[in-house]
Amino acid sequence: MELLVASAIGVMTAAGIYLMLRLRTFPVVVGLALLSNAVNVFLIATGRLAVNQPPVLRDHAASGTYTDPLPQALVLTAIVIAFGMTALVVILALGAFLSSETDRIDTTDTDSAAREEGQS
Amino acid sequence: MSPALIAALPFLGALLPGLMIRAGRDASALVTGAATLLALIGLLTHLPAVMRGEVVTAQFTWLPALGLNASFFIDGLGMLFAGLILGIGLLIILYARYYISAQDPMGQFYTYLLLFQGAMVGIVLSDNILLLLIFWELTSLSSFLLIGYWKHLPEGRQGARMALAVTGMGGLALIGGMLILGEIAGSYELTVILENREAIQSSDLYMPALLLILLGAFTKSAQFPFHFWLPHAMAAPTPVSAYLHSATMVKAGLFLMARLWPVLSGTEAWFYIVATTGLVTMVIGALIALFKDDLKALLAFSTVSHLGLITMLLGFGTPMAAVAAVFHIINHASFKAALFMTAGIVDHEAHTRDIKRLGGLRRLMPVTFAIATITALSMAGIPFLNGFLSKEMMLEEASHTVWAGSHWAVPALATLGALLSVAYSFRYIVHVFLGPERDDYPHHPHDPGFGMWAGPALLAALVIVIGVAPWLVEPLVRSFAGAVTAGDLPDFHLKLWHGVTPALYMSGIAVLGGAALLLAHGGLARLWQAAPRPEAKTIFDTVVDSAARAARAFTDALHDGAISRYLAIFTVAAVAVAGISFLGGSFAAGGRALLAVEIIPAIGWLLLVVATLTIVAVHRRRLLALVLMGVVGVMISLGFVYISAPDLALTQLTVEVVTVILLLLALNFLPKETPRESGAAIRLRDGVIASVVGLGAAALIYAIMTRDVSSISQFHLAQSYYGGGGTNVVNVILVDFRGFDTFGEIIVLGIAALSIFALTEALLGGPVSRRLVNWRYDMARAGDRHPLMLVVATRALLPIALVVGVFIFLRGHNQPGGGFIAGLVVAIAFVMQYMASGFAWAQARQNFHYHATIALGVLIAALTGLGAWFNGRPFLTSDFGYITIPPLNEFEWATAIAFDVGVFLTVVGSVMLALASLSRIARRAGETVNLEPMDVDPSKPGGRSERQER
Incomplete structure (x- = not known):
């Protein structure tokens, strides 16, 4: 199973990086979202894989084996924060598109000059 | 009153003027004065104890791990400086009430002034050098606000920027020096550092520490070649100039040298660096002052010159010279603050401070004339005024100082400095107040109201009292100087007549020569104007401009606006760093038992991988990519269920829903298709980068997962119920x-x-x-x-x-x-x-x-x-x-x-x-x-x- 998880992380990371390097906002946002998925799974996996050992105590003294709860707690908030950041990036992308009429992310001097001309 | 409270009072008071300005300018000035007065009274309650040689302390631990404590102490030196800062501050507040016009925001002015005052008091009362550094930087910042108070004047803004750049740069050097000093002494508490003279002076790091600390002190105290910022800071309103250049800002550098005098002085390096810099500054400052036609510029350069004098005395490294330095600090503060205020009065009343357009003011402004004459004569070092006493002591010390084997260099140059000082002091009186009355003043001048001249008059009275009866302040000087020299004081008496000494001859030469120089001033000034000389401001501007240009060129080369480029560079750099450490490690496989592959999770894995790869393939059809994103999210969520993370599964599932909705809402306005932007080569390049990163991430996590771990989680599991009351860890x-x-x-x-x-x-x-x-x-x-x-x-x-x-x-x-x-x-x-x-x-x-x-x-x-x-x-x-x-x-x-x-x-x-x-x-x-x-x-x-x- 470990190999499957590792390869899934690798594939998601690679896809995220590839999309992140595109030149339009939307693929970049999707790429970042994929990348944060990959990072979250990565963090969880650092706690090692365990099946049927959720960290919910079966008796109060915590005897028996449980999977590592700490990465889970960290990733839980990370998922929620990743949502917040995605939302922020999306609104930035939307704002940039609406005000510049292009969703290209690399602005060059000719771009801004053309835009200024268009406005005046 | 606790020393900490004394330092805090101006800061607390700084909140008030801005609020009280709504109740009028008087109310604003009153609360400002009240805060200062309260702090001054609190300080003076400790005077008897300090006179007995006791040290008053207050300490709070703040960040003990860093050696940073909020500790304060009052000894003689702290008492002297805090007294000057608060006492003269009080007079300045009164003066500013009448000086600052109704159009200017007075509440703001008083707030800045109190911030600055608090920072200064903080410097002189700090026991912890890290705390001192914080206050030091605060003075640079708050003086920036004060100097640039008239924001509409370009000179004000430029002067403020220059002051901040120079003193801020010195502040950075000082941080380095102080940290080294603290490292050598093993403590950041001044009281401890001051007892480690031998350890510090024998350390290899003594020289770097000394140079860095002196850089900080010299920039702050406008010593040559950093003197140029001070005259440009004259663009500030006159009360600010009077305050910054008599009692505070520039004195901070002197304070630092005096404070660290017991541990740093006495070495050859100290003598040659400090005494020489002081001597050069004294002469050059005095020379430039003589030829300035702007009243405030004249006074500014005279300040530079006097600061040089005090620096030189501290540089001599003898206890008697230190006594002279302390005495001159008191005297200079009293006459210079008064002189600045009279210059401000002239400017305020005649609407000009150009000496060429003034003259003959003695009948029109008799009170101002009297005050200006007394204080200027004191600056010249005329008997029966306090300036004379300390100048005699300076000349006496200079007369037996040997510089690099030469017995005459220091005495001769000190006499020259004194001579020039007499000349510009006389010029202030003669060219402004004496001579024929004119009929072309920009505004008909007359004496100002009592509120404006009360402060300088009080100081002028002080100048006479100390000058005539120096024994009155002798115990104070003894106590203050004792703090500088760490108790090692020579037997001395402050008195008018020392008999016929070399100093008396030097003084006589200075007065006569100075008077003669003034008579020849017209011709000399033409000569001076014609002579080529470096203009500090142009040099400074050139340096700043070229630094800014270099920084911009560097930034532009790195940031060309292409985000994809930054991201690519960032990714490649991260991969390179990881690759280097990977190649340096061992590649042995981990020994942890692996989980068997099961069929249902394997199907989930397949879905996830196929969906991810499909996103890449079809990403230009955005809606489709978004749907596939949802698939990936759901698969991850199911994966979390499988690997015993139910909380995460729930979170992932719900977050995935809102993320997709959010992206859909945004997509409503964005183009639905991504056009093909980059050519095959670029796509291949990105594909390679992405594949390498993906492989790296997969290999890394595989290596981690195949090794055992010892985690702190056992604690959380064991304590979850008994400590936290819940079973969901x-x-x-x-x-x-x-x-x-x-x-x-x-x-x-x-x-x-x-x-x-x-x-x-x-x-x-x-x-x-x-x-x-x-x-x-x-x-x-x-x-x-x-x-x-x-x-x-x-x-x-x-x-x-x-x-x-x-x-x-x-x-x-x-x-x-x-x-x-x-x-x-x-x-x-x-x-x-x-x-x-x-x-x-x-x-x-x-x-x-x-x-x-x-x-x-x-x-x-x-x-x-x-x-x-x-x-x-x-x-x-x-x-x-x-x-x-x-x-x-x-x-x-x-x-x-x-x-x-x-x-x-x-x-x-x-x-x-x-x-x-x-x-x-x-x-x-x-x-x-x-x-x-x-x-x-x-x-x-x-x-x-x-x-x-x-």
């Missing part, structure tokens, strides 16, 4: 063990949502709004926006979803669930209503305010945390217990539940605010508001609801 970690993290994270989430709101607000308020009003959607709109089935289904689902939310929330402490997940579930329940029936319709039917929900959530979480304080526990310590309600079972309560309520509310508010902001854009783009929940309503005649509005 993940939730207990979130709300209890690491509650502070969670607290920070909900704040971040709230800030993100508020930023989204603010960005939307800015968009809708700007030119984008017009474009949105004429928006034409690039996709066909559904004829039935709010289908009957969906409306009815979501209506039925809402209460169920809410109950599920509450259920998930309540079980969270013991079973998978909790505030985060419940918040997301409830948010989704609301979003479903919005999707089905339209945002406006749904919003009109619920009345809670998203901003307030976020704020309430954070507040509840914070208050829960604060509650622990009432039990004497640290922030966010949780408590729990059990109660039994008779007919029912035993119930558990835990304060963590209240904290989780805060989390819940913040999550609901943030998610809703983010989505609501996006829907506002749609409203502006012509989305109509339906007043009925359904577009097609079979119960209505005709079936179609027509009531819509924009």
Whole structure:
């Protein structure tokens, strides 16, 4: 199973990086979202894989084996924060598109000059 | 009064003038003066103790791990400087009340002044050198505000910037020097450092520390070649000049040298660097002062010259010279503050301070004339005035100082400095007040009101009293100088007549020569104007400009506006760093037992991988990519279930829903297709980078997973129930063990949502709004926006979803669930209503305010945390217990539940605010508001609801 998880992380990371390097906002946002998925799974996996050992105590003294709860707690908030950041990036992308009429992310001097001309 | 309180009073007082200015300028000046007076009285209560040689201390630990304590002490030196700062500060406040005109914001002025005063008092009373450094930087910042007070004047802004650049640079050097000093002494407490003279002077690091500290002191005290900022700082209002250049800012450098005198002085390096710099500064400053036609510039350079004099005395390194230095600090502060104030009076009344346009003012302004004459003569060193006494002491010390084997160099140059000093002092009197009365003053001058001349008059009286009866201040000088020399004081008496000494001859030469020089001034000035000389400001501007140009060129080369390039560079750099350390390690396989591959998870893996790869393949069809994103999210969520992370599975699933909705809303306005932008070569390059990173990440996590781990989690598992009162360890970690993290994270989430709101607000308020009003959607709109089935289904689902939310929330402490997940579930329940029936319709039917929900959530979480304080526990310590309600079972309560309520509310508010902001854009783009929940309503005649509005 470990190999499957590792390869899934690798594939998601690679896809995220590839999309992140595109030149339009939307693929970049999707790429970042994929990348944060990959990072979250990565963090969880650092706690090692365990099946049927959720960290919910079966008796109060915590005897028996449980999977590592700490990465889970960290990733839980990370998922929620990743949502917040995605939302922020999306609104930035939307704002940039609406005000510049292009969703290209690399602005060059000719771009801004053309835009200024268009406005005046 | 505690020394700490004395230092804090000006800062506390700084809050008042801005408020009191509404009650008038007098009220503003009064509270400013009251704060200063209170601090001064508090200081003077310690005077008897300090005179007895005691040291008053106050200490609070602040960051003991860094050696940073808020410790203060008052000894003789601190008493002298704090007394000057507060005493002259009081006179300046009075003077400024009449000087600052009604058009200028006076509250602001007094606030800046008090900030500056507080920073200065902080410097001189700090016992901890790290604390001292903080106050040191504060003086640079607050003096920047004061010098640039007249923001509309370019000279003011430039002067302020120059002062900040020079003193700020020196401040950086000082930080380095002080840290080295603290390292050598093994403590950052001044009182400890001062007892480690041998260790410091024998250390290899003595020289670097000395150079860095002196760099800080020389820049602050405007010593050559850093003297140029001081005259440019004259663009400030005159009260500021009088304050900064008599009692405070420039004296901070001297204070530092005097403070560290016991440990740093006495070496050859100290003598040659400090004494020579002082001597050169004294002569050059005096020379330039003689030829300045601007009254304030003349005084500014005279200050430079006198600072050089005091620096030179400290540089001599003998106790007697230190006594002379301390005495001259007192005398210079008294006459220079008064002189600046008279210059300000002349400027204020005659509307010019150009010496060429003045002259003959003695009958028109008799009071000002008297004050100016007394203080200028004191500056010249004429008997029966205090300047004479300390100048005689200086010449006496100089007369037997040997410089590099030469017996005459120092005495001769010191005499020259004194001679020039006499010349410019006389010039201030003769060219401004004597001579024929003119009829072309820009404004007819007369003496100002009492309030304006009271301060300088008091100082002039002091000049005479000390000059005639020096024995009155002798005990004070003895106590102050004793603090500089660490108790090692020679037997001395301050008196007028020392007999016929070399100093008397030198003094005589200086006075006669100075008078002669003034007679020849006209010709010399023409010569001076014709002679080429370096202009400090041009050099400074050139240096700054070229530094700025170099920085800009460097930045432009790195930041060319192509984000994809930065991201590529960043990724490649990260891979390179990881690759280097990877090649340096061993590649042995881990020995941990692996899990067997099972068929169902393998299918999930296949789906995930195929969906991810398909996203890459079809990413230019955006809607399709988004759908596949959802597939990936769901697969990850199922994966979490498989690897025993139920909380994460729930979170991932709910977050995936809101993320996809959010992206859909945004996609409504973005192009639906991504055009092909980059050629095959670029795509190949990116593909290679991405593949390498992916391989690296996979290899890394595989290596981690195949090795065993020892984790601190055993503690969390064992303590979860007995310490945190819950059996769901993940939730207990979130709300209890690491509650502070969670607290920070909900704040971040709230800030993100508020930023989204603010960005939307800015968009809708700007030119984008017009474009949105004429928006034409690039996709066909559904004829039935709010289908009957969906409306009815979501209506039925809402209460169920809410109950599920509450259920998930309540079980969270013991079973998978909790505030985060419940918040997301409830948010989704609301979003479903919005999707089905339209945002406006749904919003009109619920009345809670998203901003307030976020704020309430954070507040509840914070208050829960604060509650622990009432039990004497640290922030966010949780408590729990059990109660039994008779007919029912035993119930558990835990304060963590209240904290989780805060989390819940913040999550609901943030998610809703983010989505609501996006829907506002749609409203502006012509989305109509339906007043009925359904577009097609079979119960209505005709079936179609027509009531819509924009």
